[in-house]
Amino acid sequence: MKISRGTVATVAFTVTDEKGQVVGRTDPKNPVVALIGHGFLIKGLEKAIDGHEKGDSFTVTLHPADSYGEYDESLVQEIDRSLFGDFDIEEGSVFEADSSNGPMAVVIKKINDKTVVVDGNHPLAGKVLNFLVTIEDVREATPEEKEHGHAHVNGHCPSEEGEHHCCCGHHHDHEEGGEHHCCGRHHDHEEDGEHHCCGRHHDHEEDGEHHCCGRHHNHEEGGEHHCCCGHHHDHEEGGEHHCCKHQ
The missing domain is CATH 3.10.50.40 (Chitinase A; domain 3)
Known part of the structure; x- marks a missing residue:
């Protein structure tokens, strides 16, 4: 086949x-x-x-x-450190953000006293x-896979595997x-x-x-993202990205 x-x-x-x-x-x-x-x-x-x-x-x-x-410099942003709450963070840590177009990994590039520099570009x-x-x-593909729009792993939807x-x-x-x-x-x-x-x-x-899995992380033109904590976050006029949960 x-x-x-x-x-x-x-x-x-x-x-x-x-x-x-x-x-x-x-x-x-x-x-x-x-x-x-x-x-x-x-x-x-x-x-x-x-x-x-x-x-x-x-x-x-x-x-x-x-x-x-292409590498997008606009996806490198400096945000308020307080947005990470009590989560332990370090340079190189990854937080997951969700946009309506799919998931986005946000890497911590630099930690300052009051701010954190994050990079939303794919590492490659x-x-x-x-x-x-x-x-x-x-x-x-099975009828269920075609209906769901994705392949099943071991006969199940990925979300069912915990x-x-x-x-x-x-x-x-x-x-x-x-x-x-x-x-x-x-x-x-x-x-x-x-x-x-x-x-x-x-x-x-x-x-x-x-x-690699060959998947492209999409970024919407409006800059709106659904972040790792499951909350809906909008980009303010200054382009600030609100992240809340360490993966």
Whole structure:
């Protein structure tokens, strides 16, 4: 069976930058499972896998416009430290913000006495990326998946499994390698620095590599975001971003 709109593809990939350094990969135990044609994957990756079959492996180079977007300086903002309440914060910590277009990870870049500098750009924004892709499986989507608009994991909706799911429904933890596992949403940062991105729990390792899920974090033009604590936050005239919950 070939990948096409309405099929569910299981995809694993490794991402390198223009220098050949590995900057991301899917979680080896949890490849991306995506319902094709529903905006789950970044558009360049979804276009590249179209027509491929189980067992195919190939490499595709994606520019920012087809992957995680250009780096947007306006998404770097300085906000009042009191907005984080009693949460323990440190540089490199990630908070999750939700917009009507999907989840957004906000990284703490700098902590000052009274303010905090946060960055809403995807960690791989602005980079030309090479994806080494392997198609692990292709199947027809079930009627329920088509109705819900996303692939089911182990026969269930991701939300039924008790985890925070995003682009790929994987759980991500951060380890010391700095590696970024990209595929989703819920981001936890531990001492290792590995970031699992795309809908699951993210780990950060010391190597700086990202575990990718191929999902694009969208930012609305109006700047309105639904933040990690489940509250609705608007951007004030000064562009301030109100975040409230550490992931």
